[in-house]
Amino acid sequence: MNEFPVLEPGDGNIVLFHPHVPAGAAEAVQQVLESRWVGQGPRVAEFERRFAALVAPDHDALAVGSGTDALHLAYLLAGLAPGDEVIAPVFTCTATNIPFLYMGVKPVFADVQPRTLNMDPAHVRTLITPRTKAIVCVHYGGLPCDLDELHATAREHGLLFIEDAAHALGAAYKGRAVGGLSDFTMFSFQAIKLMTTGDGGMLMVRNPGLVEKAKRLRWFGIDRSAKQLGVWENDITEVGYKYQMTDLAAALGLAAMDEYASTLAKRQSLLEAYVRGFAGVPGIELIGAGHTDRTHAAWLCTVLVEDRVGLMRKLREHRIESGQVHYRNDRYSIFGGRQQGFANMDVLEDRYLVLPLHGKMDLGDVERVCSVVKSGW
Template identity: 35%
Template sequence: MAELRIPFFRPAIDDDDIAAVAETLRSGWLTSGPNVREFERELAAACGAPFVNAVNSCTAALHLCLRAWDIGPGDEVIVPAYTFSATATVVVHTGARPVLVDVRERDANLDPAAFERAITPRTKAVIPVHFAGEPCDMDAILAIARPRGIRVLEDAAHAIGAAYRGRPIGSIGDATAFSFYATKNITTGEGGALATADQALSDRVRVLTLHGMTKDAWNRYDAGGSWRYDIVEFGFKDNLTDLAAALGRRQLAKLDRLTEARTRIAMRYVANLRDEPLLTLPAFDEANRHAWHLFMVRVDNQRSPVQRDDVIRRLAERGIGTSVHFIPLHYHTAYRKLGYQPGDFPVSERIFDGAISLPMFPAMTDADVDFVCENLRDILRTAA
């Protein structure tokens, strides 16, 4: 196996990021503190949401939101089958049932018609996932959800910096969860946030984030802070550290530049591969701003002399890292225990069968993209 010349991902960390973390270490304030508060304020401005809760993962943000909405046993939450498990796992952890539905062929986003068909009297929420950074059809989703009192919790793990019809992702649904995991468009190492216009939701999420403590607990180590606190409900331990927030603040300041770099890379891929008959390229709506977290192509396994899995293996042999996003949820053992099985979601299955996520990170050069594309085209035309 060749050493990877072009990995699937490389984090965009610079000296400015490192200095911010070092400065926080020297400050002596390591857990949730002033950097977390400033990060929340800056995120709110960036995504157009009045209230932001910074937490330790996007998974935590999704879970805390559902819990704050008192979703639990007997309730249903609609989730696309084509997503990472966390989107549905959080529903299970509330005691509710994740109801899987299929996605659209063009962009792997939630199919509004499938969402509408799946609604029952037990449906309390829907979690549309902005796959790869392409916004879902939020107007259609909201038109279905709003009259029925169904809450809309956007999974924007891929979509920081994206916009739908000119509106920033984070300012549209009832709440939006972001991820700042190591591979995401901006990173805190591990981290996430919940954005909302609902102050009551944000306030309750803040209490649930740290053991169910009253707000006074957040400033008990400040000058003049009190040691006294109350546990008002049974919460969790999902807070973000000041170390992580310090990194996140510097990353957020570079978000526009990082998104522009990703867009340049995506357009270079499109220019290189648009005429390749054995590939389907990602569709995107020019009325939106795509975050380009991923660039996923689909191999036409019916016509290609080389199948998707062999394409991945042979790219790796040539020093090119790739990934697959995602294995549909109903293929996993845990979801089969919920009654789902292969064949249930044909669009998700078709997408998965050919899916390859190509290298995507801001430091990629045009020459890097060209190298990936030249090798991909060569492999597709060469039988094993």
């Protein structure tokens, strides 16, 4: 039985997530509907150009149908093959790890750090074997991982490095935007992300030599621009799939780009209000706060508490949603089930809780959530 059925927005309810639809969205989509291109066309190309200019002008951006598509494409471009191992976070959306199962690749899970829920670089180092080919990290909630340490391990062992930045559009590490820091970086534009295209994703690729291949794999293995010239006699030599973004989705992305700075600033101000609201309060630790060398993209506000279900119940009595959002991936049979060796995850798995944070909230809503939490449960 679900003790916490979904709340509807309005009536003083504070819901956990709410999509941000930019002001120009309807008009932008209408223009596409009236044009020749509703599938992948000029808007996709324009969105890729503007997105790359925003996060990593020296990388190529490939728009795809979802963040999961972007990850799968990155793993293909990384040349992962059956029997390879990839070190990946135990605590993440299943989307980080499911593409490996399609490829016969083994995800080797790394534990979390207790203060960030990000991948623990010290644990990663212990997991390297001769079969390890890559490391994939997730910037949990929007706080960048310890990239210097993780990159150093990848460099030392000749591994490719992939960032799952589904939560981290707007994040920066040591003054540099997330998006241009690794071999591959993936972003998600799923419904509740900072920018949404309904569903969608972007893959940032460092090596320009891989871009044409990436475009082919995005479209069955076909060189789409050659085929559009009319007479096409090319073979298909690589197994691709249909990972592309549509112009309808890209129109939403372009409209979201116009509001990107204010959307991010709003989220960051809400997260800062949570940080202030919980400062010094015994029994509540806000995950990922207090870093001065990196910028938090403020996608999730996660706290550590005792008696999580008790707090969820108390919040719900006050018409406030909360939830776990992600679960340790070794709870799922598809990954082989429960494993040993995650000392931090074992302690934290019953303690983390995600609180509402989205553009429909204001500072008063955050104060209300904080005061309910502070009143005890």
